[in-house]
Amino acid sequence: MPPDESPTVENAYNKLAQTYQTQEEDPYCADLEFPAMTELIPNPARKRVLDAGCGCGRYAEWLIEREADVLAADKSIKMLEQAKRRIGDRAEVRRADITEPLEFAADSEFDGIICGLSLHYVEDWRQAFTEFARILQPGGFLVFSAHHPVDEYIAFEAENYFETEQKRMTWSASGEEIDVPFYRRPFADVINPLIETGFRLDELVEPRPKETFKDRKPESYEKRMKQPTFLCIRASSSES
Template sequence: MTTQQTNESTIRQWDTMPRKVMEAMEPDGDFAKRHLINPVLLRMLGDVRGLRVLDAGSGQGYLSRMLATRGAHVTAVEPTDAMFTYSQEKEQALQQGVHHVQADLSRLPDLGGRYDAVLCSMVLPTIPDWKPAMRACVQALRPGGLFVFSVNHPAFEQLLATWRKHGEYRLSRYLEEYEIPLTRATDFHRPISAYLNELTALGCRLREIAEPGLEPPIAREAADTESGIESYVHLPNFLIVAAERP
């Protein structure tokens, strides 16, 4: 893939996130996160009470706060000024004990010891130089620790928009790596093999892969306000992976 984007340039793009968008994510993310991503992430992580958990690329911090509510000792790493500041403000108000670090995942500072689990949700597809970020996540784990990450499903990442336009899903490019322009920033398409092969190269043992679909009753309830939402029932928009560090 040839791109003019760098980690620094994409961080600047994401730093334009309006506060009202961050506030709209309270308390548990948007529709897709609430119904498709969060339930799987939390199930894969299991009981986090008393565990050290790294939220790698924490965004506005809702997952960090959910994990802290469940008893985890959370470190949240986020590079953008806007979302880092928002998360700090929420911590000051809620006093949950979430420790915030502002850093690029590809260049993690010393975080003071290894973690029982590292969560990296919807972050890797936003990073041009993503392999060092995945490596940093794995290296932050104790031996036997759990690495859980979610990405846009590479085979169905533009599912909703395509379904709304055609009434079905269409895909013409999969094996290539390319940029996907978004409203405020850029995502990067990579085939599933890119993520899984890198995970293997880092010595991780795959535990589970999930491709969550939307429950039909939830789709029916949302149909009046979310055009094309029935596509989530038939095809997976997200890929979630759990792996262990040896």
């Protein structure tokens, strides 16, 4: 099958949806990104939390198990179908695009927002952060993860670190190679949009793999102990 000349994130994830849950079992998720993220999330019990870019519902399920009131949102219809199968009627599931106004959400509706490995599909984060700030309670938390700018710069041999530019990852699903477009960016274009939209940076983590990563993927462990893979951040919305 010829490669898609103009792939979109939505189409790519619609194709990946049936097998995507296996990605959660990969050490890069299970033993690196996911534990770092969950350690950053404040106690979500009895809080209204948005899982933005929910995929097949990994974080939504984790939040529900900790007694959060969850709304899970994603643009991919097929990924939402997987999320609905996973969490059933334990949370509301909606189709939404974090690059556009989140019209389903009222001002100050949420106590927290989780956005796991979704923002690197967005070119300019200011729109997303502006909406997140609008729908969060004053002092509400935002916890997100993304590709690390240094890792992207090295892995994709970028000519100019300071540019924000679109690249493609190639994933495999059911024997088909699928191009997934994303944006690499300098570190400044991670932090400055957050501050410009009124957030306070509370904690920044460049996670290293758990010991279990070494057991499951020893060929990558030493490299990932020395070179960053993901960036995980917790921020708070303005109190004013």
